[in-house]
Amino acid sequence: MKNASIIGLKEADCKKISEKLNALLANYSIFYQNTRGAHWNIKGDQFFTLHPKFEELYNSLVLKIDEIAERILTLGATPAHNYSDYLKVATIKETKEVTDGTKSVELILSSFKVVIDLQRELLDITDEAGDEGTNSQMSDYITEQEKEVWMYNSYLGK
Numbered sequence: 001m002k003n004a005s006i007i008g009l010k011e012a013d014c015k016k017i018s019e020k021l022n023a024l025l026a027n028y029s030i031f032y033q034n035t036r037g038a039h040w041n042i043k044g045d046q047f048f049t050l051h052p053k054f055e056e057l058y059n060s061l062v063l064k065i066d067e068i069a070e071r072i073l074t075l076g077a078t079p080a081h082n083y084s085d086y087l088k089v090a091t092i093k094e095t096k097e098v099t100d101g102t103k104s105v106e107l108i109l110s111s112f113k114v115v116i117d118l119q120r121e122l123l124d125i126t127d128e129a130g131d132e133g134t135n136s137q138m139s140d141y142i143t144e145q146e147k148e149v150w151m152y153n154s155y156l157g158k
Contacts, residue, residue: 021072031108092114123139
């Protein structure tokens with residue numbers, strides 16, 4: 001018996017949700033690698049503030065990457081795993097602008113906007129499908145990330 005019928009969802013809904021989750025996974029993966037790059041390469045007087053903050057963020061992102069991939073599997077689909085595939089579908093783009101603290105924080109904020117927007121789309125799709133598992137996961141991510149947005153904006157003095 002397929003996962004969808006056991007967990008009480010329609011296969012067509014699972015397919016639609018999984019496709020959107022794979023787009024989210026791609027964006028998280030690029031976000032993760034950009035943040036990792038900022039952590040490694042940050043320079044200047046904010047190094048001791050941003051270096052550990054970026055590490056905290058990329059550790060959070062890698063956990064979400066794993067959880068999203070496992071949710072895709074739970075819904076009976078296959079998570080994408082190649083960066084070449086991620087680059088084709090991700091809205092977040094790779095960056096080499098990782099040494100300047102302000103630019104890195106601005107990039108992080110724009111990346112949060114992308115993933116939060118995708119997660120809000122997933123809230124609507126999963127609500128219609130009755131997919132409480134994915135809906136709850138996205139809601140939890142949004143709650144956490146809204147606070148992160150506030151803190152990063154505060155760092156920038158906004």
